[in-house]
Amino acid sequence: MRLVFMGTPDFAVPTLQALAAHGHDVVGVFTQPDRPSGRGKNLKPSPVKVAAQSLGLAVYQPHKVKSPEGLESLKELAPEVIIVVAYGQILSKEILELPLYGCINVHASLLPDWRGAAPIHWSVLEGDQKTGVTTMQMDEGLDTGDMLLKAEHPIGEDTTTGELHDALAQAGAQLLITTLEQLQKGELPRTPQKGPVRYASLLTREHEKINWARGAQAIHNQIRGLNPWPGSYTTFRGETVKVWKSTVSAEEKGYDFKLGEIIECNSQGLLVQTGEGLIRITEVQPAGKKPMPARDFFLGRHGQVGEGFS
Numbered sequence: 001m002r003l004v005f006m007g008t009p010d011f012a013v014p015t016l017q018a019l020a021a022h023g024h025d026v027v028g029v030f031t032q033p034d035r036p037s038g039r040g041k042n043l044k045p046s047p048v049k050v051a052a053q054s055l056g057l058a059v060y061q062p063h064k065v066k067s068p069e070g071l072e073s074l075k076e077l078a079p080e081v082i083i084v085v086a087y088g089q090i091l092s093k094e095i096l097e098l099p100l101y102g103c104i105n106v107h108a109s110l111l112p113d114w115r116g117a118a119p120i121h122w123s124v125l126e127g128d129q130k131t132g133v134t135t136m137q138m139d140e141g142l143d144t145g146d147m148l149l150k151a152e153h154p155i156g157e158d159t160t161t162g163e164l165h166d167a168l169a170q171a172g173a174q175l176l177i178t179t180l181e182q183l184q185k186g187e188l189p190r191t192p193q194k195g196p197v198r199y200a201s202l203l204t205r206e207h208e209k210i211n212w213a214r215g216a217q218a219i220h221n222q223i224r225g226l227n228p229w230p231g232s233y234t235t236f237r238g239e240t241v242k243v244w245k246s247t248v249s250a251e252e253k254g255y256d257f258k259l260g261e262i263i264e265c266n267s268q269g270l271l272v273q274t275g276e277g278l279i280r281i282t283e284v285q286p287a288g289k290k291p292m293p294a295r296d297f298f299l300g301r302h303g304q305v306g307e308g309f310s
């Protein structure tokens with residue numbers, strides 16, 4: 001099919017690559033403008049731009065795709081369908097209605113659950129046992145269009161957002177290929193969204209700080225849900241420490257410990273008291289340092305059992 005692809009981050013790259021590999025005529029790739037990055041603030045292209053250039057595809061980077069210039073470019077390209085995967089810009093009604101088959105989005109949740117900007121993070125943060133990807137016929141609402149196809153994916157007890165992101169990126173690519181195959185055959189179903197809705201809001205600094213009054217399972221979900229970005233954190237002796245890995249402990253010590261108190265240090269990590277149960281912290285990262293085993297961090301500071309995180 002003759003199509004335009006719109007996407008920006010790593011999550012969108014497998015879908016673009018799959019479209020090219022399956023012989024679709026990708027006449028244009030729209031992605032966000034290059035952004036300053038690093039200490040030197042040099043302009044850095046998006047992962048989708050890099051992938052598109054490696055495939056020899058034409059790249060467009062309008063600051064606003066719904067501007068007259070962006071709209072004119074789309075009209076000249078005359079796509080049969082526009083594919084949108086984490087593009088990062090809102091499409092106008094005129095763009096949504098421009099292609100013969102409209103605009104199809106690959107969304108990283110089982111709609112109508114987890115509409116919004118950060119569905120992968122929130123599915124892990126909330127301790128969901130499964131999620132998936134949905135292809136959707138886009139309308140003017142926030143992830144409210146008719147559902148096309150779905151693919152479920154399990155979430156393990158220790159699955160991180162990074163691991164789930166990579167798995168869903170691949171699943172989304174395959175689901176989109178199947179969606180287009182059925183579209184071409186005239187066999188593509190459309191199902192209006194009904195049922196309970198959860199919204200995956202943007203993450204803030206408030207979501208990152210560990211509150212040791214929460215239960216061990218909730219804190220574990222927070223740690224893995226914010227791995228690899230933006231990361232959860234706590235403080236030890238006033239020093240900010242990122243916490244990257246943990247496990248929920250089934251141990252029962254039979255004593256009353258303070259919230260955040262480190263009650264055991266061994267080769268497995270640091271056993272910490274929470275508001276409900278114990279959690280073992282296994283990997284941390286002090287400011288300006290590389291991630292390290294939690295035990296090495298603690299012993300390197302001559303930590304004593306009975307001290308605590310706050």
